[in-house]
Amino acid sequence: MLKDYITVSDSVSLKKIQSLKEKKFEDPCFWTGMTKYRSGNSTALVGxxxxxxxxxxxxxxxxxxxxxxxxxxxxxxxxxxxxxILPLVREKINNKQFCAENCQYSVFK
Known part of the structure; x- marks a missing residue:
């Protein structure tokens, strides 16, 4: 039933999410394993x-x-x-080297 819905849906977002399962990503944590089972947000970072x-x-x-x-x-x-996870991200993005290279992206302060 879900497969039929995904196949006939005219949702642009749904089609984009479904197309991710055929692409290769440079991020080894990016996982698309649920895209064939879920119609909505079905991607994850795993690790x-x-x-x-x-x-x-x-x-x-x-x-x-x-x-x-x-x-x-x-x-x-x-x-x-x-x-x-968030403390690790905060620690990394709020250090001087990261801020010097990407100062506009220190969003977890």
Whole structure:
């Protein structure tokens, strides 16, 4: 049923998300494994806290300054975002070298 919906949908966003599963990305944490099962947001960053924080830094460096954070399973892993990942990102983007190279992107102060 979902596959039929995805196939006939005229949603531009849905088609873009679905097309991601056929592309290769330079970010090893970027995962598209749920795109065939979900019609909405179905991509994720998957890896260790350090790996995910490094991926976020790459996105910040190219100008992405807003993220939607979630996790699965929700209750068991969501605290890792606030307690582990965001402090790593803050530490990295708020150091002098990063700010000298990308000062407009220090968004986690």
């Amino acid at each position: 260790s806290y350090e790996q995910i924080s490094e991926s976020l830094i790459k996105y910040i460096k190219v100008g992405i300054t807003e993220f939607i954070f979630s996790s699965s399973p929700h209750l068991e892993t969501v605290s890792g975002i606030g307690k582990e």
